[in-house]
Amino acid sequence: xxxxxxxxxxxxxxxxxxxxxxxxxxxxxxxxxxxxxxxxxxxxxxxxxxxxxxxxxxxxxxxxxxxxxxxxxxxxxxxxxxxxxxxxxxxxxxxxxxxxxxxxxxxxxxxxxxxxxxxxxxxxxxxxxxxxxxxxxxxxxxxxxxxxxxxxxxxxxxxxxxxxxxxxxxxxxxxxxxxxxxxxxxxxxxxxxxxxxxxxxxxxxxxxxxxxxxxxxxxxx
Ligand SMILES: Cc1ncc(COP(=O)(O)O)c(C=O)c1O
Numbered sequence: 698x699x700x701x702x703x704x705x706x707x708x709x710x711x712x713x714x715x716x717x718x719x720x721x722x723x724x725x726x727x728x729x730x731x732x733x734x735x736x737x738x739x740x741x742x743x744x745x746x747x748x749x750x751x752x753x754x755x756x757x758x759x760x761x762x763x764x765x766x767x768x769x770x771x772x773x774x775x776x777x778x779x780x781x782x783x784x785x786x787x788x789x790x791x792x793x794x795x796x797x798x799x800x801x802x803x804x805x806x807x808x809x810x811x812x813x814x815x816x817x818x819x820x821x822x823x824x825x826x827x828x829x830x831x832x833x834x835x836x837x838x839x840x841x842x843x844x845x846x847x848x849x850x851x852x853x854x855x856x857x858x859x860x861x862x863x864x865x866x867x868x869x870x871x872x873x874x875x876x877x878x879x880x881x882x883x884x885x886x887x888x889x890x891x892x893x894x895x896x897x898x899x900x901x902x903x904x905x906x907x908x909x910x911x912x913x914x915x916x917x918x
Contacts, residue, residue: 698729700754702763703747704737704867707895711741711866717750721757731758736766739834740841741866759786762794767817769868770834776813837899841868844901854910855917868899878916886912 700720703711712720724731733751741747755761763782768774781798785791802809820826849863862870872894874882882888888909890896901909 698724699732699734702733702735702738702751703741704869706736706867707869707871707891707893709862709865709867709870709898712750714749714753717753720750721753724754725757731755731761732764733761734764734766736764737769737867738765739770739831740838740868743838744831744834755784758784760784760790767813771813771817771820771830773813773816776810776816778813778817841898843903844898844906845870847903847906848901848910851906851910854913855915857913857917859910862898868897869895870898871895872913874913874917881916882912885916888912 701711705711723729731754733754735748735751738744738747751763755763761784763780763784765780765782767778767780768776771778783791783794783798785794820830845862845865848859849861851859853859857872857874872890874890874894876892879890879892879894882890886908
């Protein structure tokens with residue numbers, strides 16, 4: 698079973714610590730194999746906080762896969778940087794997973810470009826750069842939290858209740874808008890979002906929020 702570690706895409710709705718504990722227990726008792734997709738660590742509540750659910754699962758099961766992306770938390774989207782972690786019960790299982798992963802990588806891209814990975818490696822091997830990166834990540838998280846809080850503070854835009862956005866995490870949230878309203882936002886107000894109503898919180902600023910809220914109220918009255 699595949700789960701997102703934090704900052705669920707597209708809803709922004711994450712499990713609570715109690716829910717993660719129940720999920721970890723369910724993995725352990727059912728023998729279901731966990732695959733955890735961690736693409737936004739540090740952009741929800743903090744580096745440790747965002748890994749806590751994943752750690753609870755890993756502590757409860759003998760084997761798991763983690764798919765880790767550095768694309769958002771290191772700003773490496775165009776370089777596609779990440780890692781694949783395997784937790785195995787014994788060396789034989791680990792060797793099997795490793796040779797299968799190698800075969801897939803070989804068939805898929807063979808030799809990936811090194812630039813993005815090298816940037817992450819250089820930063821993580823240097824304590825000063827790591828501290829600077831973590832501070833910048835804190836700024837990004839606080840900025841997105843500020844946008845979420847401001848949206849929630851607006852209360853409603855037309856029939857849309859914005860208050861739940863304050864309790865969601867990361868880059869994305871879903872607005873209950875129709876495809877026609879999304880088209881109207883684009884054509885009449887120059888505001889772009891996915892046809893599903895998924896918005897990118899990072900695309901909003903305190904400066905453009907009033908315009909966004911007013912446009913939303915105009916189309917979703
Ligand atoms: C949950 C999730 N996992 C993985 C990815 C992609 O990761 P990567 O950019 O490392 O391919 C995304 C979005 O880009 C995502 O939302």
